[in-house]
Each structure stands twice: as structure tokens, then as C-alpha cells.
Ligand SMILES: Nc1ncnc2c1ncn2[C@@H]1O[C@H](COP(=O)(O)OP(=O)(O)OP(=O)(O)O)[C@@H](O)[C@H]1O
């Protein structure tokens with residue numbers, strides 16, 4: 001419990017089985033993430049970035065090694081404990097957004113605050129974040145009525161609105177033009193600087209890599225470069 005790191009992985013492996021085929025997505029990953037980092041996970045398509053984020057986010061089970069997240073050995077947590085950890089301390093931006101289709105943009109964002117038991121101020125909090133991302137006028141629309149880039153920004157708003165300790169974001173700027181990517185990164189940098197929130201991005205985007213304090217490169221399921229910049 002005295003772990004100085006938010007995340008620490010030791011010889012972490014993940015193998016997927018498809019019929020008789022085994023896919024070794026992670027082959028022994030070792031790294032630590034400290035509180036307050038703003039770090040990018042980069043590497044070719046298929047190198048294991050999303051797999052690693054999913055494991056840290058307690059969304060999938062590890063195959064081997066050890067993974068500590070916020071003081072918890074996540075292979076030892078029950079399904080309910082993992083759900084509680086995600087709700088209390090983690091924000092996740094999925095590569096495919098995963099917004100709730102029947103909820104409006106603002107309802108998607110405030111949903112997590114509702115689950116945490118926040119009262120009437122949740123609408124104000126959700127609208128403030130949407131406003132910072134230029135989405136205030138679209139707050140009443142459902143995901144199907146938004147463009148890909150707009151849905152992506154709603155997904156980021158949802159991940160950060162409760163100010164979780166650790167935000168895991170899978171390609172958060174993939175569908176955004178220059179100005180929108182810029183405002184999204186400024187929002188995340190501000191949350192990082194003002195509130196000490198820790199960010200780990202999987203990204204191919206040089207705009208994020210340039211802002212990141214550290215760039216971790218995955219190649220074929222192992223870390224091949226880990227650079228503070
Ligand atoms: N559910 C799954 N079942 C089987 N194989 C999977 C599954 N998820 C991922 N893989 C495989 O694991 C490897 C790593 O995939 P992953 O999605 O982590 O890559 P990535 O680095 O995020 O790639 P991209 O940049 O394209 O998003 C790939 O070979 C992929 O085909």
C-alpha cells in the first residue's frame with residue numbers, strides 16, 4: 001500500500017486466444033507511472049497500446065506478471081472491486097468512444113457524477129466541461145446526432161468530469177482538426193497542472209507527443225524506448 005507509483009507493471013503479459021491461435025499482445029512490459037505525469041504511449045498499430053490501457057483500466061484480465069494500479073493488485077480484485085476502482089479513481093476515453101446512445105451529450109457526461117452520488121450541481125459541472133470543449137450548444141443532442149470529432153470530445157468530457165486521479169485515453173485526438181485538438185489538449189494540460197491529474201495517452205498524434213512529458217514506445221508487445229523530454 002506504500003507504492004509511490006500510480007501504476008507499476010512487472011513482466012506484464014497479455015495473450016488472446018482465438019480458436020487455436022494465440023496472440024501475444026503484451027510480452028513482458030515493465031514500467032511505472034508517477035502521480036502528475038502527462039505521458040504518451042506510442043508505437044505501430046497492433047503493438048499493444050490499447051491492450052495495455054485496458055489492463056491498467058481494469059477492463060480486462062492480465063495473463064501473467066504483476067500489475068498494481070493505485071495500490072491495488074488488480075489481478076486480485078473481484079469484478080465489483082474493479083468497477084468501484086474505475087468509478088472512484090479512473091477516467092477512460094475509448095478508441096471507439098462508447099457513449100450511451102439513448103443519453104444526450106450532457107447526460108453522458110454527468111452520468112458518472114450521478115453514479116458517484118453528486119446532487120444538482122452535476123449538471124453545472126458537466127456543462128462547464130462541455131463549454132470548455134466548445135460543445136455547449138450541442139449538449140442536448142444524442143451521440144448519433146453528433147459528428148465523430150464531437151462524440152470524441154464528449155467522451156473526453158465524460159472521462160475527466162469527476163476529476164479522477166488517472167485518465168487513460170486511447171487516441172483522444174484521432175478525429176479532431178487543429179483547433180479542436182488544441183482546445184482538448186489545453187483542457188487536459190490544465191487539469192494536469194491545476195489538479196495534479198495523471199494522464200496516459202495511447203496516440204499516433206505528434207501534437208500530443210510534443211506536449212507529453214514522457215514518451216513510452218511499445219513495439220510488438222514490449223517497451224523499446226522510454227524517454228522523459
Ligand atoms: N480481443 C482481442 N482478441 C484477439 N486479439 C486481440 C484482441 N485485442 C487485440 N488483439 C491483438 O493484440 C495485438 C495488440 O492490439 P492493440 O489493440 O493493443 O494494438 P494498438 O497498439 O492499440 O493498435 P492501434 O494503434 O491500431 O490502435 C494485435 O495483434 C491485435 O490484433
Ligand SMILES: [Mg+2]
Nearest residue numbers: 049050095202
Ligand atoms: Mg489501439
